[in-house]
Amino acid sequence: MGGEPAGPIDRHEHSPTLTERRIDAMMQLLRLKPRGFWTTDENRRTIESLTPEIYEGSSYYARWTLAMRGLLVEKGVLTEADITKRLNDVKARFGMAATPKATAKKIVPKKTPKTAETAAKSKSKLATKTAGKRSKMP
Numbered sequence: 001m002g003g004e005p006a007g008p009i010d011r012h013e014h015s016p017t018l019t020e021r022r023i024d025a026m027m028q029l030l031r032l033k034p035r036g037f038w039t040t041d042e043n044r045r046t047i048e049s050l051t052p053e054i055y056e057g058s059s060y061y062a063r064w065t066l067a068m069r070g071l072l073v074e075k076g077v078l079t080e081a082d083i084t085k086r087l088n089d090v091k092a093r094f095g096m097a098a099t100p101k102a103t104a105k106k107i108v109p110k111k112t113p114k115t116a117e118t119a120a121k122s123k124s125k126l127a128t129k130t131a132g133k134r135s136k137m138p
Helices: 018-031 042-048 052-057 060-074 080-093 101-107 116-136
Strands: none
Touching: 018 042, 018 060, 018 101, 042 060
16 A cells, blocks of 8 residues: 555556446546546545555456445445346346455445435435436437
């Protein structure tokens, strides 16, 4: 982590994988205006708040995914229950084992959860923002 010795950095050019491109696209869509659910500083804070074991054991884009997840929950856009249910739905389609609730909670950076009322307001705000954008599309 920042300032600690971690060995050499691989600086070779590589083409991003499809998964890496998708993660990058999601980050851009969720971070940039008009949505702007979080700032670069909030994203950095969330990544830096991961436990050392998770941080060191995760790839660059896995950390981005964990940050997105943590910030979407922190901002009240989604709940852990929403995320776990959707992950389990997708895993069921592919014949994979469901994610236990305890595992899902361990990977999200610690932050005081919002109340159900605050989460509902954020979801309503999101629906209002995206509804206006959809109607303007050709």
